[in-house]
Structures are given as structure tokens and as C-alpha cells.
Amino acid sequence: MDHFSRDGLTFDVTDAGPPDGPVVVLLHGWPQDRSAWGPVADRLVGAGLRVLAPDQRGYSPGARPRSTSAYRMSQLVADVLALVDASGAARVHLVGHDWGAAVAWAFAERHPDRLESLTVASTPHHEAMAWALRHGDQARRSWYILAFQVPVLPEAFLRRRLAAVLRGTGLPQEQVERYVARFREPGAASGGLAWYRALRPRLPRPPWSRPRTPRREGNQGAAPASPVTVPTTYLWGRRDPALGRAAAERTARWVGPDYRFVELDAGHWLPESHPDEVAAAVLDHVRGTAQG
16 A cells, blocks of 8 residues: 545555555644654664554645644544554554644544554653643743744744754754655645644633533644553653653543553654664563463
8 A cells, every 4th residue: 555545635555565464644743744654663663563654634745734623633643544444454553743643632532442452652642741731841841832823934034944953853854855855845844833833722711601520632633531441551750851741640530551662762753763763662562462
């Protein structure tokens, strides 16, 4: 399979490994693409797994809708479900990094019946992140999220400065050049930034208009959170400039008992910089499933 379709959009996919192997789905973040998973995928395929790595919504040339509402979490999760269905697998091992991790958390909440395991890199559970934004230094770390919601200006700035920004966060030069080139493709800059713009909060209601029983609404129209019940590993780099310790440690409150937190002496770009550790976490889950 080199692509799959959903709702009139076509997504590019790398499909590697034995067709009858356990299926692993790898979700990239911003401003990456599926190539971010190359070293991790090589290790997983070498262990006999079938690996599916899509270019997600906004990144695949055939899946760059213009409407910001098209990038709400419900749509991003539905894209992954369509890929899982297209793979023919009843259950998969899901792996996500950065924004891909946010989608992976949401998918695990909504479709646990389609997962064997969950492995997330860098990004904490969204409820832990929401708490951390109100405590400690996470709001300072996350200043760029608000900046990216401004129309037009982020595209103009990043076309000139993205390479310097990525190098400053520790991304190796080879990946810097690849992601910058992808960012400059027609529609790619706005497609990737639309994920942030879909986070824009609604204006608060006046007190007299609020319902008696408030309904928690997550960003992007997310459903109320419930604990993740599938076997889960969360890898976090203690030198990550964007995602601090408070949210990383609090994530445990939103995961069931089969949970492992792995702290690495690393920055943000774990698939590129620490493929051995990421692949090992996935393989641990695969072996656990086989033994079970």
C-alpha cells in the first residue's frame, strides 16, 4: 500500500516489512513527515514487523484541505482509523511523536479496541498538558502555539527562519534540510500550521449562559478524556525545550496500570536522535502481545 483515501483526500504511506507481520503505525509531528521514522522503521522491519508511516493531513499533497475546521482532532483521529482499516489489521501497535503523539493519545482513548499497544514520544497526555499550562513553566515553553495561530505571518517568518529554528532545537542538519524543503512545497506550510490554528479556543461564555453541568470540551472538539487502557510507553527527553517535566510526570494519572515512563537524556526529536530506544519500546510491546 502506497496510499489510502478518506473523505475525498489521499494520503501517502510508506508500507514496509512482511505483509503478515504485526502491524505498527507511525505518526509524525510538525514540521516533520513520514521520513522522520526512517531509522525507527528500519529497526522494526528488521524485527519482522509490518510498518505503516503516513504523511498526515496537511502534509500529503493530496490531503491539504484549506478549512481550519478540517484539522480538528476528530478528523485527525478518523484519518488514522481509515489507515488501520485499510491495513486489514484488526489491531495495531500505534506510535506517535510530537503532534503525532497527540493524535495517538486521542486515538487510544476513542478506539482502544483497535490497538495492541501505544508508544508515545515527547508529547504528554493532553489532560496533563492542560494542567501543566496552568502550573510551572509550561506556558512559557508553549508560547509558539499561540504565535502559530496568527494568520499569514508564521508562514512568512518560517519560510525564512525555519532552518535556524530547527537547528536551535537540536535537530540534525540532514533532517533540517529535508523538512525545510517539504515546508516550502505549495500548501505545506499552511497545512502543517493548521493543526495549531485548529486549537484556537472559543471565547468564554458569560456566566449566565453556561449550562448547570459543564461538559469538558478539549481542544479541536475533542471528547471528554478517559484513562488510556491499552499497554502504553511514554518516552520523554529531559532536555526537550518545548515540553517540560510537569506534564511528563503527570501523564501517569491518565493511563492505566500497564504503563511505563522512560526518561531519556535527550531533546525533542526522539525518532531522529534516539531510534534505538523508540524501536525498543515498540518491540517490548510486540513481544508482550505475542507472549500474552
